[in-house]
Every structure is written in C-alpha cells, then in structure tokens.
Amino acid sequence: MRPFKDLTAPACPLPIPNIDTDQLIPARFMRRPRSEGYGAFLFHDLRVEADGTKRDFPLNDPAHARCEVIVARRNFGCGSSREAAVYALADFGIRTVIAPSFGDIFASNAVKNGLLPAQVTEEDAERLLSAGAMVAERPVTVDLESQTIVAGNLVVPFTIDPVWKKQLLNGWDDIDLTFGQSVEIERFCAQDRQARPWAAPSVP
Amino acid sequence: MTERVPATLIDKLWNTHAVAMREDGQTLLFIDRHILHEGSFHAFNQLKDRGARLARPDLTFGIADHYVPTRAASTAANPEAAGMIEQLARNARDYGFLSFGQFDPRQGIVHVAMPEQGLTVPGVLLVCGDSHTSTHGAFGAYAFGIGASEVAHVLMTQTLWQKRPKRMRISVEGTLPPGIGAKDIALTIIATIGADGAQGHAIEYAGSAIRALSMEGRMTLCNLSIEAGGRLGMIAPDETTYAFLRGRPFVPKGDAFEQAVEDWRHLQTDADARFDREVTLDAAAIAPTVTWGTTPEQAAAITSAIPDPDQVADANKAQAMREALRYMDLRPGQPISDIRIDRVFIGSCTNSRIEDLRAAASILNGRRSRVPGLVSAGSANIKRQAEEEGLDRIFRDAGLEWGESGCSMCVGMNGDTVPAGERCASTTNRNFKGRQGPGSRTHLMSPTMAAAAAVTGHLTDVRRLQAE
Numbered sequence: 094m095r096p097f098k099d100l101t102a103p104a105c106p107l108p109i110p111n112i113d114t115d116q117l118i119p120a121r122f123m124r125r126p127r128s129e130g131y132g133a134f135l136f137h138d139l140r141v142e143a144d145g146t147k148r149d150f151p152l153n154d155p156a157h158a159r160c161e162v163i164v165a166r167r168n169f170g171c172g173s174s175r176e177a178a179v180y181a182l183a184d185f186g187i188r189t190v191i192a193p194s195f196g197d198i199f200a201s202n203a204v205k206n207g208l209l210p211a212q213v214t215e216e217d218a219e220r221l222l223s224a225g226a227m228v229a230e231r232p233v234t235v236d237l238e239s240q241t242i243v244a245g246n247l248v249v250p251f252t253i254d255p256v257w258k259k260q261l262l263n264g265w266d267d268i269d270l271t272f273g274q275s276v277e278i279e280r281f282c283a284q285d286r287q288a289r290p291w292a293a294p295s296v297p
Numbered sequence: 298m299t300e301r302v303p304a305t306l307i308d309k310l311w312n313t314h315a316v317a318m319r320e321d322g323q324t325l326l327f328i329d330r331h332i333l334h335e336g337s338f339h340a341f342n343q344l345k346d347r348g349a350r351l352a353r354p355d356l357t358f359g360i361a362d363h364y365v366p367t368r369a370a371s372t373a374a375n376p377e378a379a380g381m382i383e384q385l386a387r388n389a390r391d392y393g394f395l396s397f398g399q400f401d402p403r404q405g406i407v408h409v410a411m412p413e414q415g416l417t418v419p420g421v422l423l424v425c426g427d428s429h430t431s432t433h434g435a436f437g438a439y440a441f442g443i444g445a446s447e448v449a450h451v452l453m454t455q456t457l458w459q460k461r462p463k464r465m466r467i468s469v470e471g472t473l474p475p476g477i478g479a480k481d482i483a484l485t486i487i488a489t490i491g492a493d494g495a496q497g498h499a500i501e502y503a504g505s506a507i508r509a510l511s512m513e514g515r516m517t518l519c520n521l522s523i524e525a526g527g528r529l530g531m532i533a534p535d536e537t538t539y540a541f542l543r544g545r546p547f548v549p550k551g552d553a554f555e556q557a558v559e560d561w562r563h564l565q566t567d568a569d570a571r572f573d574r575e576v577t578l579d580a581a582a583i584a585p586t587v588t589w590g591t592t593p594e595q596a597a598a599i600t601s602a603i604p605d606p607d608q609v610a611d612a613n614k615a616q617a618m619r620e621a622l623r624y625m626d627l628r629p630g631q632p633i634s635d636i637r638i639d640r641v642f643i644g645s646c647t648n649s650r651i652e653d654l655r656a657a658a659s660i661l662n663g664r665r666s667r668v669p670g671l672v673s674a675g676s677a678n679i680k681r682q683a684e685e686e687g688l689d690r691i692f693r694d695a696g697l698e699w700g701e702s703g704c705s706m707c708v709g710m711n712g713d714t715v716p717a718g719e720r721c722a723s724t725t726n727r728n729f730k731g732r733q734g735p736g737s738r739t740h741l742m743s744p745t746m747a748a749a750a751a752v753t754g755h756l757t758d759v760r761r762l763q764a765e
C-alpha cells in the first residue's frame with residue numbers, strides 16, 4: 094500500500110449528505126476487472142445522463158478535473174460494503190475525502206487502499222465548503238501527521254483513528270502482521286474446539 | 298476469585314473470538330463462518346497476487362445470488378452475469394470450499410439461505426463481503442459486512458483485526474398494533490435516529506416487542522441495522538431461535554444440539570451491563586411506515602403527508618429534502634397515500650422469507666394488482682415451500698410475476714431493473730437514487746404494504762384492506 098503523509102492538491106466541494114456507495118459507483122460496473130481502471134465509473138450516474146451527455150455536477154467542471162480531495166457532508170460512503178467505491182475514487186485520483194462522518198465499512202475500505210477519510214466537525218465542513226479557497230488555482234493541503242487541513246486562510250483540524258493513521262503513514266497492511274500470529278491462531282483454535290464444540294458447521 | 302464484570306452480549310461474543318490484542322487496541326478476531334458471493338472476485342484476485350492459499354475451506358461457504366437471473370427475460374438480457382456466477386463456481390473448485398451454485402436446491406440470497414441451512418447459529422462470528430450481513434445477528438451471532446481487502450484477509454488467515462465497537466441498545470417495548478411488523482419497526486428506528494445514528498456502534502435489540510418477533514421478523518430488523526449506520530445488530534437467542542434451528546442441515550445433530558442449546562442459553566446481556574447509548578421505542582406508537590426520499594431516514598407513517606423542507610430549521614437537511622423530493626417527483630404536503638406507483642417488487646434479503654410471502658399473499662388473495670410486479674422468493678427452498686402452499690398461484694392470479702430466487706430487483710445486477718422514472722413499491726432496504734436501476738424511484742415498505750400498493754395502485758394503509 095502506498096503511504097500517505099501529506100498532500101497539496103485541488104479540492105472539489107460536494108455539498109451533499111448521505112452520499113452512498115451506489116452513487117460512488119453504480120452496481121452494474123462492479124463486474125469489471127480492476128485492471129481496466131474504475132475512475133470513469135466514479136459518480137457515473139450523477140455525472141452522465143442516460144444519453145451520454147454530461148450533467149451539471151461539480152466533478153464535471155474543468156476546474157475540478159485534477160482534484161485529489163473531496164469535501165462532502167455527513168455520512169459519506171454509507172450503504173453497500175463495495176470496496177469498488179474506493180477503487181473508483183482512487184482510480185479517479187482522489188486521495189482524501191473530508192466529511193463530518195463516514196460509513197464505517199467505507200472508511201475501513203478507504204484506509205486499506207491508502208485513501209484518507211478525514212473527519213471534521215459539521216461547522217468546519219461548512220467552512221471548507223464555502224471557502225473561496227477551494228478552486229483549482231489554490232490547492233488545499235492535508236497533513237496527516239499534524240491532522241490539519243489548510244485551505245487559503247482557513248486552518249481546520251481533522252480526526253482519524255490512531256491505528257488507521259499509523260497504517261496510512263507507513264503504508265502498512267495487516268496481512269504480514271497476521272501471518273506472524275499463526276501460533277496464537279492455532280492455540281486459539283485448539284482451545285476453542287473444547288469450549289465451543291457447536292461452533293464448527295456440522296456437515297449433513 | 299475474580300469479580301464478575303457485567304457484560305453485554307456484544308462484549309461476550311467479542312471476547313470469545315479474541316485471538317490476540319495489539320498495543321494500539323486492535324483485536325485479532327477468529328472468524329467462525331466466512332460467506333462469499335459472486336462479488337467476492339476482487340478478493341480472490343488479491344489472494345492470487347500473493348500466491349496465498351485459502352486458510353480454512355471448511356469454514357468458507359459460497360452462494361450465487363447477486364447475479365442470478367430471476368426471470369426469463371434477465372437471462373437473455375445479461376450474458377455477462379453468467380460469467381460472474383461461473384467465476385464463483387471456479388474459485389470454489391480451485392480452493393476447495395462448498396458453494397451453492399445457481400441450480401443448487403440450497404441456493405438463495407446469502408442472508409436468507411445460510412440461516413435456512415443452519416449455518417448461522419448463536420454465538421458464532423460470521424462475516425461476508427456484504428453490508429447486510431448484520432441480518433445473521435438475529436440468531437445471537439456476531440455478524441458484520443466487510444470490504445474486499447478484508448475478505449482477502451479472512452481468506453488467507455480466517456481472522457480479522459478490528460476495533461471494539463461502541464454498544465447501543467434499542468429497546469422496543471409493548472405490543473405492536475395489528476398490521477405492523479418488523480419492517481415498520483426498523484424504518485421507524487432509522488427515521489428516529491438517522492441513517493448514521495448508529496455509526497461506530499454494534500446494536501443489541503431488546504424489549505418485549507422484539508421478543509415477540511418470529512425469526513423472520515428478527516432477521517428483517519437486524520438486516521436494516523446497517524441502514525441506521527450500525528456495524529451490526531443482534532438479538533439474544535431464545536426458544537424462538539432454537540425452535541427455528543432444530544433439525545436444520547448444518548446444525549449439530551441429536552444430543553449435540555441440545556448440548557449446544559444449553560451453552561447458548563448463557564448468551565445474554567447481564568442485567569447490570571452498561572451500553573454507550575440506549576434508545577427506547579413504544580411499540581404501540583408504530584404505524585405502517587414507508588420512505589418518501591432517497592435515504593432510508595426519509596421515512597414517515599403512511600397516514601402522514603410529505604414533510605415540508607421550509608419547515609425544517611436545519612438548512613442542510615432542508616436542502617437534502619428538496620433534492621430528494623425533486624428526484625422522487627413529489628411535493629411537500631402531499632398525502633403519502635396519494636402517491637401513485639408503477640410497479641411492485643416483493644423480495645430481497647430484507648423481506649423474501651416464507652412469512653413475508655404469506656403476509657403479502659394474504660392481501661393479494663382474491664384481488665388483482667393494478668401495476669406489474671415481480672415476486673422473488675429468498676431461496677429455492679422458500680420458493681418450493683410457497684408453491685406447496687399455493688402462494689405462487691395467488692401472486693400469479695393477481696397478475697404478478699413469480700420469479701426465481703436471488704437479489705433480483707433489489708440491486709438490478711442481474712438485469713432486472715426498474716425503468717428510469719418509474720416508481721416502485723419495494724420490500725427492499727435501499728431507496729438510494731438509481732439503486733433499482735438508473736433513474737428508478739424506490740419506496741421502501743413491508744410486504745403487506747407493498748401488496749396493498751399493488752392492489753390500489755398507490756401507497757395505501759394496509760389496515761384499510763385488512764378491515765375489508
């Protein structure tokens with residue numbers, strides 16, 4: 094996983110609450126192989142009309158074409174557990190989403206793909222959304238170590254689970270750590286078989 | 298002797314599965330059941346990239362549901378879906394785990410068919426790459442949805458690192474009025490606490506109205522925990538649970554089952570245990586509830602009118618309401634029972650179990666649907682049972698289509714979608730924009746309410762038809 098330390102890049106405001114993962118990527122694209130890239134599917138139905146013409150949507154604005162940060166309202170990424178929603182954001186080039194709250198599974202998926210879910214207060218989200226700073230010419234800076242966002246004159250703190258912070262800073266994933274626990278896992282299983290004999294599925 | 302610390306059921310199950318703890322507070326949990334569906338292919342690709350093996354094929358189960366055709370038209374319309382189903386079957390063969398394929402008599406929607414097989418029992422920790430895995434908590438299991446990277450981690454290690462969730466208890470006390478069911482309870486909870494009201498929390502449902510629910514009703518309720526933002530939902534096991542499970546294919550046999558029940562009886566929250574948050578609802582105050590917007594929190598009683606954004610103090614909330622009303626083509630003040638519908642869908646992991654089909658059929662019996670619609674049983678077994686009971690005849694005679702079992706029009710991945718601009722009365726769980734197909738408009742409700750809407754052609758208080 095690619096580490097995340099800091100980022101200075103254009104940001105795109107999406108002043109919408111409850112952006113669910115069906116909006117982030119409609120289900121019909123999820124059977125595509127990741128190697129094709131998922132960026133074109135991001136917000137597909139909000140960006141593109143059924144006849145292929147572009148809708149009036151912030152990400153379609155050329156000013157936001159190169160954005161790497163999204164600022165949204167509460168409950169970003171609620172709904173389906175589809176990690177494809179994070180693939181779509183990442184492949185589009187988004188590396189940070191700033192919002193007052195996130196769907197739990199979405200936030201976990203984001204961190205596993207090196208995408209920072211930066212949680213701010215409702216008030217700070219509104220400040221960022223209305224800040225004139227958020228146009229392409231004046232990029233925002235997101236610093237994970239100090240947990241701050243700088244947009245023009247505005248400096249806003251954000252929160253992130255300390256475990257996730259460490260993983261993002263170091264680009265770690267869990268799996269190697271877990272392989273190192275194989276003795277503990279075996280010991281657990283041996284004891285557990287005695288304690289909960291009914292836990293194993295009884296094959297008919 | 299150590300002093301007994303009062304604990305919630307959530308904590309008891311967590312502690313039972315803790316393999317190791319890290320300094321940073323993350324706990325390595327052992328996974329008793331890992332369930333896969335066609336969408337799990339991203340995780341298998343991660344496994345292949347690492348050249349890793351499947352840790353516990355004996356605890357891994359697959360099922361074809363999201364992409365299976367549920368009506369003749371969908372097979373032809375969507376050849377790509379067949380590839381998804383075949384891919385799951387291939388992975389099952391290559392890695393040596395049991396998978397219920399499209400034509401297996403045990404096939405069905407993962408959250409319907411697995412409990413039906415007895416693969417979900419009290420006290421187990423169960424995960425699946427699907428957010429509605431919370432359904433399985435109805436049995437007193439610790440069950441939650443995970444993303445593809447986590448699926449890959451479970452495939453390789455049969456464990457997951459997790460942070461202990463906060464605990465929330467939602468108590469529903471009293472007796473539900475006639476005609477009110479688990480779906481109405483769930484939608485009322487979500488409308489009350491919000492679509493993110495339980496974020497970061499595991500929920501335990503308690504109270505006399507919950508105890509009175511059947512297993513089907515409990516599964517409907519736990520299913521919708523995720524729509525309130527909860528990580529999972531659970532209900533302590535009791536006689537209703539054991540009666541449902543006794544004799545199911547994958548549960549312990551004979552004496553071993555009764556032994557298990559003795560153990561399961563201990564799976565209760567201690568009387569003096571503390572929750573981080575408590576919410577209490579009065580069962581008697583719950584009405585038949587439907588959604589009018591594009592998030593499940595935008596729900597209201599059928600007897601009410603569409604709320605007016607101008608009356609809402611919170612400017613952001615009002616703006617979101619206006620946007621939802623624009624998408625749904627509704628206006629403030631309009632009586633909800635005036636909303637005309639174009640289609641009904643009865644199915645999904647929320648409401649496709651035998652009790653749901655019986656309830657819908659009881660309204661449709663001897664009546665005609667004014668709109669086209671699809672009924673999709675939650676599993677091949679339920680479909681057979683419904684046919685034995687003659688329910689398929691009732692649906693067909695009413696003019697509805699009787700399909701195969703699968704996710705179907707809940708998500709439209711198999712090609713069964715609601716056409717753009719159409720309004721669907723649906724027993725599913727998500728009314729998101731475009732969820733049932735690009736441009737589709739979804740109203741969530743219970744099976745009897747969907748049946749009542751079919752009969753009248755508009756959203757209708759089912760109690761009116763029940764009184765006739």
Ligand code: SF4
Nearest residue numbers: 429645646704707708
């Ligand atoms: S029925 Fe709908 S919500 Fe349930 S698992 Fe299938 S797609 Fe998901």
